[in-house]
């Protein structure tokens with residue numbers, strides 16, 4: 412039974428009411444309900460959106476100190492997600508990850524960090540001055556992807572660093588592979604660790620039993636979700652949830668006041684209000700449809716010669732993991748193509764854009780916005796792609812692995828703020844990185860500020876760049892340079 416309150420959308424309703432009241436505005440934003448906006452912009456998007464692009468006013472409440480409709484909208488989100496407090500975010504899960512770390516650590520504190528963390532977790536550590544103790548996720552050579560962390564490795568890290576106060580995990584990962592939180596959380600709780608989960612890819616998990624268990628339902632203390640990535644939130648809209656007594660919600664609120672804009676977008680916040688209502692009232696039905704479409708496409712793709720699409724069974728066979736089945740990881744390795752090439756091919760020849768490519772795979776997100784025809788078109792394009800390459804001689808692609816073997820010689824904060832120099836990447840072996848270097852997406856740091864630069868990492872980055880990956884965190888791409896501690 413859906414509680415009647417979940418049909419309410421207090422923030423959106425207040426925005427519409429204020430827009431319709433046609434009050435004379437002598438406040439920001441300067442476009443004044445669209446009257447001053449560029450004509451081309453208004454012609455393309457229509458006039459309505461500008462009428463609710465408002466600022467902090469009594470009628471629509473304040474994100475920094477909510478007492479009215481934003482407070483109620485956040486309370487409804489907390490109820491829907493099973494949280495004690497929920498906070499709306501307007502700079503994505505990025506700012507939520509910064510806030511989780513800032514709210515739970517002090518300079519010098521030890522934090523256990525799963526090494527598949529997004530770069531925003533590292534940025535949080537730079538901001539707070541806490542010191543990461545990394546532990547590694549599993550890697551699957553056949554698919555060429557990082558899986559997730561297994562309970563045994565997390566337990567080892569917990570035992571190895573008894574001084575740590577906080578544990579951060581990323582689950583599910585970009586490919587939808589979830590860690591077994593039900594086994595990890597009790598080990599962490601037994602040592603009184605605060606558990607933070609970057610659940611950027613899991614804002615929908617709570618609303619369908621077929622999906623992996625959500626972080627909050629597994630006992631995490633804090634989690635952040637990119638509502639915009641999977642559900643109806645506008646780009647940049649996310650939520651941070653707090654559950655239990657391990658973290659003071661006032662501390663979280665205070666950190667968010669520090670990190671978030673004092674002019675948050677009401678369009679983004681309204682989209683969070685509506686996305687929560689949509690999930691709470693009809694999430695099961697909408698997600699059920701998306702799951703059915705994804706499973707059907709997965710089965711069809713797995714019948715195409717030369718292609719493989721990752722299944723839940725396979726993922727479970729690789730360790731204690733779960734799979735968000737709305738993600739389709741499609742391996743093109745047996746066609747002697749890189750994922751980057753397949754992605755370009757789908758775009759150029761079929762006007763199909765995928766979420767991400769890596770060396771061996773393309774990743775497709777199926778969501779509540781997809782229709783049967785869309786998936787049918789994807790499968791047809793994949794059939795064409797495979798058909799064209801069938802029977803061609805195949806040189807097998809190398810399976811490139813990130814090494815993650817550099818030692819952390821300084822804390823990320825010390826390294827980030829240390830005097831530094833720019834050095835060609837090829838000459839940086841043995842030096843200490845001062846920046847976060849990632850392949851984006853997925854944005855997992857291959858070099859962390861404070862980490863020794865290993866020859867294997869240099870080789871990995873250069874080869875991936877040759878294959879067409881986008882490397883972030885380097886300077887001067889002609890002759891790639893890296894900021895190193897001087």
Ligand SMILES: Cc1ncc(COP(=O)(O)O)c(C=O)c1O
Nearest residue numbers: 502503504505529581609611637
């Ligand atoms: C695991 C993970 N965490 C955090 C983020 C950042 O999220 P956002 O884009 O909402 O800021 C991403 C983005 O891709 C991500 O993959």
